[in-house]
Amino acid sequence: MLTLGDGTFLYNPIVQALTASRQMALPILIVIFNNRKYLSMQLNHLRFYPDGQSVEAGMFHGVDLADQPDLEALAAPCGAKGIAVRDKAALDAAIAEAIATVQGGQTCVLNLQVNR
Numbered sequence: 001m002l003t004l005g006d007g008t009f010l011y012n013p014i015v016q017a018l019t020a021s022r023q024m025a026l027p028i029l030i031v032i033f034n035n036r037k038y039l040s041m042q043l044n045h046l047r048f049y050p051d052g053q054s055v056e057a058g059m060f061h062g063v064d065l066a067d068q069p070d071l072e073a074l075a076a077p078c079g080a081k082g083i084a085v086r087d088k089a090a091l092d093a094a095i096a097e098a099i100a101t102v103q104g105g106q107t108c109v110l111n112l113q114v115n116r
């Protein structure tokens, strides 16, 4: 199992990684905690450059990832299964489906929407 944020997921060669997992018959459960932000960059600006231009102007370039595609939709073209959870009520069933998918030999991308 791999747990990561949406910014981290997007920083990687997604097509290549998902395709390699299929080619090598290595099913992986990939859980994305998706806040639709690269938030750590903003936090580091605040921490290391509290008097800098970004903080002064309230402009944090590259932090807002709200326009990203549906990340779970990237799974199917690479032979993986994609599941999105945007409502807490759907979480338990989605986790069960994701685990069953991987146990059945297919990589699964579980895209969990979390608070920003």
Ligand SMILES: Cc1ncc(C[n+]2csc(CCOP(=O)(O)OP(=O)(O)O)c2C)c(N)n1
Pocket: 004, 005, 006, 007, 008, 009, 011, 035, 037, 038, 039, 040, 041
């Ligand atoms: C191998 C590697 N590549 C790139 C980075 C730079 N990096 C640090 S955090 C991050 C993404 C953070 O975004 P996200 O996963 O959405 O987490 P958040 O900051 O929102 O908590 C990246 C690309 C890194 N630390 N390591």
